Amino acid sequence: MTEMSRRSITNRRRWRRRLRGPAVVAAAGTVLAACKLPTFGAYTGNTVQGNATFHLWQGFFVASIFVGGITFALLIYAIIRFRRRGDAIPKQVHGNTPLEIFYTAVPILIVAVLFFFTVRVENKVDAVAKKPALRVDVTAFQWGWKFVYPSYHVTEITQGPTGYPTLVLPVGETSTFRLVSNDVVHGFDLPNFDFSRYALPGVVNYFDFTPQHDASFVGRCSHLCGLYHADMLFYVKVVSASQFMTWIHQQQGRASA
């Protein structure tokens, strides 16, 4: 074999080795895009806003699998490749500027990408519609909830330790909530909507929900607020627009009776 052909074979091998990493990443990306991602233990959101949070969670989880996987592989490689082989002192290395720049720049880039997607989702979750289909005033108190539908003069309120109120919402419509507390700090927590927000005395919080499916959920107070904190439950019932109006009329009839 001539010197030249030998060199070209080594070169080819070197390039094949260099291309292997990106090829694996590209193949993994294609596989991930093709199959449906698992929920990774989170709720799918059930609202347009919660669903955005859910997809962000999936993205973060996939990113962490990649970073964790690469870190783990490098650890195993270092343990095996540089294991102790005898009593000789190994080659002493001090500093590697390109490597140091690389492992400073890559984490910064990762954080920047995650930050970008987080801000995008946060803006979506925090957006409040100018003309919502429905307004609901939520008041947290020791120990219960009051849901007022101001445009319909309907009030749902906790009555006794087991009389949990129901927050009825029309499906596919955007409802704007005005959340306050009457006394101490409470937490308006709806795990199925991937949503939680403090209910603070003297501070008004606004947020929107656009429910995607008719279903029922349980919400609770997420902030220890005193003796009957554990009883601060409420129901959320997402129904069709016509069922919603029927419910409103029932409540109005009950109130006038």
Ligand SMILES: [Cu+2]
């Ligand atoms: Cu509470």
